[in-house]
């Protein structure tokens with residue numbers, strides 16, 4: 231994924247163009263409102279695996295069209311916190327600072343730390359499709375870090391060391407670490423905690439489409455290394471978190487309304503910047519593909 235796309239290519243009228251050296255390809259020539267053929271789906275899976283994110287501009291999809299497009303790539307997850315779903319559309323997770331009649335319309339402060347969606351589940355998400363509905367003029371970008379590059383640029387000794395290890399991922403970790411002071415993100419309920427017990431995943435995963443190895447730890451949800459006390463594991467994790475978010479591994483997206491980004495949770499992590507005026511509306515719809 232560090233390499234540029236060979237050339238613009240894909241199938242039929244569809245084109246993919248690399249958008250940064252770190253990761254990402256913009257897809258053009260595709261009508262997202264019509265059903266896709268299996269060749270197109272396969273080609274998009276391939277470009278996604280190679281580039282980590284796909285950018286679609288001017289999508290103008292309704293929630294039903296967003297769901298239908300996403301379903302070409304797999305089953306959709308329903309988020310453990312039902313309150314953040316679009317009314318009547320449980321598959322659409324709303325990320326929003328917008329309030330109506332004093333009630334937030336979605337998850338506020340969501341993803342304002344590096345993470346891979348649902349890495350805290352036994353079967354983490356394969357990918358997510360985030361559609362921009364409203365965006366402040368300044369700020370509110372999302373950053374994406376290439377975890378193939380993160381892995382490839384570690385020393386051989388470190389790659390060998392972590393290659394045999396697993397890490398513990400826990401949704402509560404984000405609440406304890408990033409949300410503890412935020413009244414709009416109260417702690418998980420007992421029921422939500424019961425649905426998201428800590429899970430273990432290898433620290434290095436092999437991407438099923440590209441066969442490449444990617445680092446699979448993130449500061450949002452990874453809270454330890456299996457078999458190590460905290461005073462040993464935390465410095466190793468901190469080193470990997472710092473390394474994996476080096477500036478040259480990152481693509482930073484400045485959103486326009488109707489942009490949609492499909493990212494691959496198996497080989498990129500992402501971070502929603504909180505650098506905007508919170509009295510200005512930022513409103514996004516996300517579908518999340520099961521692993």
Ligand code: SIN
Nearest residue numbers: 325340341372502514
């Ligand atoms: C998320 O982590 O899914 C939210 C990303 C964003 O709002 O930019």
